[in-house]
Amino acid sequence: MINGLPGKGIFFGNMKGGVGKSTLCMFTVDMLKTIKPELDIMMIDTDPQATSSSMMKGLLPEDRIRFMPIGDRFDGAVLSTIDGVIKSHLMDEDSIVIIDSAAGRIGNIWQVALLCNTMIIPTSLSWTDMAPTIDYIAEIDSRKVDYDSITPHIIVVPNRMSPNQKDYSQLYNKVGELNVVIAPPVCDYSVVRHSSHNFLGLKSVEQTRFYGEIEKLAQFITSHVLTGKLDSIYEE
Ligand SMILES: Nc1ncnc2c1ncn2[C@@H]1O[C@H](COP(=O)(O)OP(=O)(O)O)[C@@H](O)[C@H]1O
């Protein structure tokens, strides 16, 4: 058990915008709901743009979606409210909190990430996404050292890959030396781009390759995060 909390917090983050934090966050919530119906999932949207909290309406019960925006200036009251919501929800082993965050440096939201078991960091392989991603990971790593914490574990998700791309060595070379694990990749699909204005969840992508990739990602999260595999790797 990490932080004395039986449940698991999962934080979607990246300094870079447009990498797929909200998209992967929303589809992952919907997929976990499908493959692990026993879970009690709460989603917290901290992005002032309120993308995921408004789009997930109808896909999660109203009291399982929280919009708690964190802006640039220090907002101690919001941070401590989020803190309280996470701690009270994660009292049960089958509870998970999934947090979608805005682009930007980790800053004060670190205190929220520190309550989480895992951070999920999407990136494409383009250098304009990878450079800030690497900076972001380096900053989280140094905070973990400062706080003497093995969590949040970091999972990098290659997103918006070309469906023909089979060579991930570029990504491994760049992030392989960092303290991260790499999840199965997600490709770029027009069906996903089209869902960004009117999100209907998994049912809008049934029988697509994207559905299969989100399923693999959710299974990876289940096996590595929910069953505690990453905890045992890092506890050694
Ligand atoms: N795998 C994907 N395939 C196609 N489009 C994607 C994919 N992932 C994200 N997008 C699109 O990229 C844009 C940015 O994604 P978003 O999730 O809003 O990023 P972030 O939350 O990191 O800013 C959206 O228009 C979204 O539909």
Ligand SMILES: [Mg+2]
């Ligand atoms: Mg977003």
